[in-house]
Amino acid sequence: MAATPGPSPAAPEAAIAFPKDIAFPGEIHVAVDATDLDRRIVRVHETLSGVTPGTVLLYPQWLPGTHAPEGPIDRFAGLKITANGKPVPWTRDPVQVFAFHLAVPGGVKSIDIDFQYLSPTSGSIGPLEMSRDILMVEWNSVVLYPAGYFSRDIAVTASLTLPTGWKFGTALETDSVNGPQATFKRTTFNTLIDSPVYAGSHSIQVDLDPGAAVPVRLDVFADREALLAITPEEVAAHRALVQQAYKLFGSHHYAHYDFLYSLSDKVQQQGLEHHQSSEDGSDPESFTEWTKTAYDRDLLPHEFTHSWNGKFRRPADLWTPNFNVPMRDSLLWVYEGQTEYWGEVLAARSGLMTQQQALDALAQKAAYYASEAGRQWRNVEDTTNDEIINPRRPMSWPDYQRFEDYYEEGALIWLEADTLIRERSHGARSLDDFAKAFFGINDGSIITVTYTFADLVQALNRVEPYDWADFLHQRLDGIALPAPLEGIRRGGYQLVFTDTPSDLLKNSDEQRKRVTLSDSLGVIIDDETGTIKSVRWSSPAFAAKLTEGTQILAVNGTPYSKDVLKDAITAAKKEKEPIELIVKTGDRFRVAVLDYHDGLRYPHLVRDEATPARLDDILAPRS
Numbered sequence: 107m108a109a110t111p112g113p114s115p116a117a118p119e120a121a122i123a124f125p126k127d128i129a130f131p132g133e134i135h136v137a138v139d140a141t142d143l144d145r146r147i148v149r150v151h152e153t154l155s156g157v158t159p160g161t162v163l164l165y166p167q168w169l170p171g172t173h174a175p176e177g178p179i180d181r182f183a184g185l186k187i188t189a190n191g192k193p194v195p196w197t198r199d200p201v202q203v204f205a206f207h208l209a210v211p212g213g214v215k216s217i218d219i220d221f222q223y224l225s226p227t228s229g230s231i232g233p234l235e236m237s238r239d240i241l242m243v244e245w246n247s248v249v250l251y252p253a254g255y256f257s258r259d260i261a262v263t264a265s266l267t268l269p270t271g272w273k274f275g276t277a278l279e280t281d282s283v284n285g286p287q288a289t290f291k292r293t294t295f296n297t298l299i300d301s302p303v304y305a306g307s308h309s310i311q312v313d314l315d316p317g318a319a320v321p322v323r324l325d326v327f328a329d330r331e332a333l334l335a336i337t338p339e340e341v342a343a344h345r346a347l348v349q350q351a352y353k354l355f356g357s358h359h360y361a362h363y364d365f366l367y368s369l370s371d372k373v374q375q376q377g378l379e380h381h382q383s384s385e386d387g388s389d390p391e392s393f394t395e396w397t398k399t400a401y402d403r404d405l406l407p408h409e410f411t412h413s414w415n416g417k418f419r420r421p422a423d424l425w426t427p428n429f430n431v432p433m434r435d436s437l438l439w440v441y442e443g444q445t446e447y448w449g450e451v452l453a454a455r456s457g458l459m460t461q462q463q464a465l466d467a468l469a470q471k472a473a474y475y476a477s478e479a480g481r482q483w484r485n486v487e488d489t490t491n492d493e494i495i496n497p498r499r500p501m502s503w504p505d506y507q508r509f510e511d512y513y514e515e516g517a518l519i520w521l522e523a524d525t526l527i528r529e530r531s532h533g534a535r536s537l538d539d540f541a542k543a544f545f546g547i548n549d550g551s552i553i554t555v556t557y558t559f560a561d562l563v564q565a566l567n568r569v570e571p572y573d574w575a576d577f578l579h580q581r582l583d584g585i586a587l588p589a590p591l592e593g594i595r596r597g598g599y600q601l602v603f604t605d606t607p608s609d610l611l612k613n614s615d616e617q618r619k620r621v622t623l624s625d626s627l628g629v630i631i632d633d634e635t636g637t638i639k640s641v642r643w644s645s646p647a648f649a650a651k652l653t654e655g656t657q658i659l660a661v662n663g664t665p666y667s668k669d670v671l672k673d674a675i676t677a678a679k680k681e682k683e684p685i686e687l688i689v690k691t692g693d694r695f696r697v698a699v700l701d702y703h704d705g706l707r708y709p710h711l712v713r714d715e716a717t718p719a720r721l722d723d724i725l726a727p728r729s
């Protein structure tokens with residue numbers, strides 16, 4: 107058809123200078139006051155030298171580790187800029203809303219910047235970063251920087267004022283401490299953004315590599331003093347993690363490493379990697395209920411692995427010259443997928459998890475992917491876009507959306523690669539050799555080395571000649587493929603279902619007050635309220651039109667309890683009658699009928715004697 111009459115677009119905005127690899131002629135001094143714990147307001151004063159009439163300031167938008175434009179610009183407020191005491195007008199760029207154009211008068215060389223970071227005051231606004239006892243300072247939230255330069259070429263000196271008497275941990279080098287104010291040594295803007303500070307009133311520091319020239323420390327911050335009671339056995343397992351990682355990678359890429367470990371249900375529990383530290387939020391009872399909290403014991407191994415895989419070696423399209431150039435996440439199945447794999451393996455090798463717990467965790471993942479509905483429409487490679495599509499907001503039907511499958515399905519693909527190398531080389535080589543060759547180069551260097559898909563394939567071929575490009579494409583690009591469970595079979599195990607949960611699942615359900623019935627009815631239930639936390643697509647619960655947020659009030663006429671529900675599932679195995687639930691969604695009550703007769707089903711891995719126990723070898727500590 108012919109062109110249709112109508113409006114034309116307005117002229118585009120003038121482009122903001124793309125970063126150049128030249129030294130920024132000035133310097134940032136940023137002073138942060140994080141003492142307002144009641145109102146959770148963080149006050150920032152910054153001086154910036156080296157400004158010109160056309161200076162553009164940026165608030166960091168694309169954050170490493172989250173791989174997405176998640177800079178909290180919605181919590182940035184109170185911006186005032188002055189030069190020699192006189193106001194400097196600013197205008198926000200209408201397209202790049204993280205950018206501020208300044209009208210700096212001629213001759214002015216240095217400006218003062220004041221603003222506040224309004225940390226969430228309740229969980230409904232965002233994950234909490236401050237409590238009366240713990241504080242998390244993400245420098246990207248509390249600093250503006252000049253456009254036009256690689257962020258590694260900008261020098262910065264930072265100081266932080268903390269509540270009186272609090273201890274802190276960070277990968278930054280401390281220059282001085284004056285009462286509540288710590289000043290850090292001058293560093294690059296990249297290192298500042300990559301080096302958050304955790305602080306708190308209840309804390310301990312555990313030396314994880316006593317006597318080493320390159321220290322590794324566990325900086326623990328807890329809601330209460332009693333939660334810090336780490337046992338000698340637990341210390342030993344954390345120390346073994348460091349040694350097992352060194353045996354795997356044969357190198358380190360930090361001057362010192364700090365696990366910033368929070369044991370809290372009052373602030374967010376997150377896992378976020380950095381080059382020389384990580385943010386690790388765990389079950390508050392991780393030390394005091396060691397066995398029951400094994401379910402997330404691969405967190406520290408995962409984040410530690412990222413120092414090698416993700417921070418030191420990074421996909422070329424994910425690396426960006428500053429924090430406002432868009433990232434591309436296409437290789438997250440390496441960055442996150444192989445990290446997930448080594449996280450699980452190192453958890454077992456170090457003794458943070460027992461071998462049985464590691465096998466039980468793997469069984470749960472395998473079962474999930476074996477029946478995941480979303481595989482029918484979307485390949486796993488496409489899920490690498492998920493952080494940008496939905497930066498971890500709650501979502502409907504996550505297993506149909508395949509949310510972030512590059513993590514755990516990625517790990518299953520790497521298990522398949524590992525067992526394949528072991529089989530083809532008759533046990534002479536393994537994915538350990540790849541890890542050492544690919545991530546272990548340049549020992550001691552923290553300068554990031556990027557890679558492409560072709561580099562990865564070439565490195566795999568040096569360990570074991572094979573058509574790795576085809577191997578990876580087959581598993582990453584296809585639609586409606588079966589779950590990649592060949593690594594479990596070749597590892598000498600079989601996925602089976604019984605009517606008894608593994609100890610790992612039983613303990614984690616008890617600890618988290620949940621009832622997991624994912625592989626039978628297709629639901630996970632909050633045990634305290636009977637409210638459904640998730641429903642699997644195509645499950646019996648889905649067929650009965652149950653959804654997340656629905657409360658189960660009664661089971662076959664009897665008030666809901668987990669035992670009543672489990673007994674009903676078991677009884678239905680021998681009967682033709684369906685299970686009847688009385689449920690409440692919002693203010694609507696109804697009867698939901700579940701025509702399900704396969705009984706309780708929980709996943710396990712059992713040994714298949716026909717195949718060598720390669721998985722046992724993978725999980726065994728390296729001597």
Ligand SMILES: [Zn+2]
Binds near residue numbers: 379412442445
């Ligand atoms: Zn990760």
